[in-house]
Amino acid sequence: MAQLWGGRFTKETDRKVYDFNASINFDRRLLDVDIEGSKAHTAMLAHTGIITDEECRLITEGLEGILSDVKNGKLEITSEYEDVHSFVEANVIKRIGDAGKKLHTGRSRNDQVALDMKLYTRSDIDEMKNKVRMVLDVLLKVIEDNTQTIMPGFTHLQKAQPVTLSHHFAAYFEMFKRDYDRLLCIRERMNYCPLGAGALAGTTYPLDRDMTARMLGFTAPTANSMDSVSDRDYLIEYLSALSIIMMHLSRFCEEIIIWNSNEYRFVNIDDSFATGSSIMPQKKNPDIAELTRGKCGRVYGDLMALLTVMKGLPLAYNKDMQEDKEAAFDAMDTAGSCLELFAGMIASMTFNDDIMRESAAKGFTNATDAADYLVGKGVPFRDAHGIIGQIVIYCDNNLKSIEDCTLDELKSISAYFDEDIYEFISLKTCVDKRLTKGAPAQAAMEEFIAEAKDFLSKIS
Ligand code: ARG
Numbered sequence: 001m002a003q004l005w006g007g008r009f010t011k012e013t014d015r016k017v018y019d020f021n022a023s024i025n026f027d028r029r030l031l032d033v034d035i036e037g038s039k040a041h042t043a044m045l046a047h048t049g050i051i052t053d054e055e056c057r058l059i060t061e062g063l064e065g066i067l068s069d070v071k072n073g074k075l076e077i078t079s080e081y082e083d084v085h086s087f088v089e090a091n092v093i094k095r096i097g098d099a100g101k102k103l104h105t106g107r108s109r110n111d112q113v114a115l116d117m118k119l120y121t122r123s124d125i126d127e128m129k130n131k132v133r134m135v136l137d138v139l140l141k142v143i144e145d146n147t148q149t150i151m152p153g154f155t156h157l158q159k160a161q162p163v164t165l166s167h168h169f170a171a172y173f174e175m176f177k178r179d180y181d182r183l184l185c186i187r188e189r190m191n192y193c194p195l196g197a198g199a200l201a202g203t204t205y206p207l208d209r210d211m212t213a214r215m216l217g218f219t220a221p222t223a224n225s226m227d228s229v230s231d232r233d234y235l236i237e238y239l240s241a242l243s244i245i246m247m248h249l250s251r252f253c254e255e256i257i258i259w260n261s262n263e264y265r266f267v268n269i270d271d272s273f274a275t276g277s278s279i280m281p282q283k284k285n286p287d288i289a290e291l292t293r294g295k296c297g298r299v300y301g302d303l304m305a306l307l308t309v310m311k312g313l314p315l316a317y318n319k320d321m322q323e324d325k326e327a328a329f330d331a332m333d334t335a336g337s338c339l340e341l342f343a344g345m346i347a348s349m350t351f352n353d354d355i356m357r358e359s360a361a362k363g364f365t366n367a368t369d370a371a372d373y374l375v376g377k378g379v380p381f382r383d384a385h386g387i388i389g390q391i392v393i394y395c396d397n398n399l400k401s402i403e404d405c406t407l408d409e410l411k412s413i414s415a416y417f418d419e420d421i422y423e424f425i426s427l428k429t430c431v432d433k434r435l436t437k438g439a440p441a442q443a444a445m446e447e448f449i450a451e452a453k454d455f456l457s458k459i460s
Helices: 015-021 024-047 053-071 084-102 109-145 165-190 209-215 225-230 233-259 287-310 319-348 353-361 367-376 381-397 407-413 427-432 442-459
Strands: 150-155 158-164
Touching: 024 053, 024 084, 024 109, 024 209, 024 319, 053 084, 084 109, 109 165, 109 225, 109 233, 109 319, 109 442, 150 165, 150 353, 150 427, 158 165, 158 353, 158 427, 165 233, 165 442, 233 287, 233 319, 287 319, 353 427, 367 381, 381 407
Parallel strands: none
Antiparallel strands: 150 158
């Protein structure tokens, strides 16, 4: 048990207390950022004359040595240390002796851990942005390739009106585009450096907080030292953004599960992204989509855990806040791997265009257009709606679609029908006429694609 704070204690910590209190088993992943932060702090201590240049050189070498020894397996992070910060400091002292004892001058683990979490989160946001971008690229490819692939659009999971696969995917493109924007905003808002806030009240040393903020890539130092050490808003915002990403993935996965079912067969999940059954030889299951849908709950749980940890905490640092890590890391790992796997699943998936078109042709997806046809012939919309309703009953009873009816059959219900009805309600016409911005017609989708490409070119 290697502790930094033994001075005022006369008894050994109870082993169970020590283990309960320790965070080394999960905060060891902060090693890189802890060392990065410590190097900046050390350089600033030398710059302001708080330590000598020689001490700075020794400490920096010690920090770099620890990092490379851990990376190449020469040094192990063990649970002998309470947390990653203790591990680093103890090992600096072990390596370079007395100069190492000056590393923590003008610093507390409270501002140190606040900095570490921010550095870690910031680089995770950058990786997450790339993963969202990967999904956007994969979606755009499907969108570009399928502007003519007609499928039924649904409301209440009932066939509603014909759309295209391109249009359907474009809806998700918009969702992930907003997710990307959200990540950008969070990154910008969180990018203020807490280092130098000390335990809660700043320090009496003449620290140059601007210098460390600059060195570590922050916009500026934080403005209030108490807030600096107790702010976890950015983690809550990030986990909210990840929850929304997971919700989008989960909705999409639900559709893929439905589309991949024997009843729909709209898509084929590639063998490399599907799994089998140990008993039923015929099975090819959409496990990746199902797991993603399931893991959405995990990320919501992580967000809820963090919100609940923070609720009611008095200023400033409280040990409760150590609980931020497992939830945050779990959400980051989960969302990151779900995005990656999702992109791979979509990129390797194939689409059964004929089955989708066939499905759109059944289920009266052109009923609205048939009513609009009558409106064009002078029938008020509400009456037209009623007439087509009667035709739907007739077709249902006779197991056919509206376009399968002869003109005589149609005329027997309304005299307004003419030969041009068939062209008017063909699926192609139904889609082609939906030209308003954001609608599925080819020209509208081309405009969408141009805007999507423009967006992607600006974020790369
Ligand atoms: N392991 C701690 C955490 O994750 C580091 C900060 C400890 N500070 C303290 N005053 N006990 O929050």
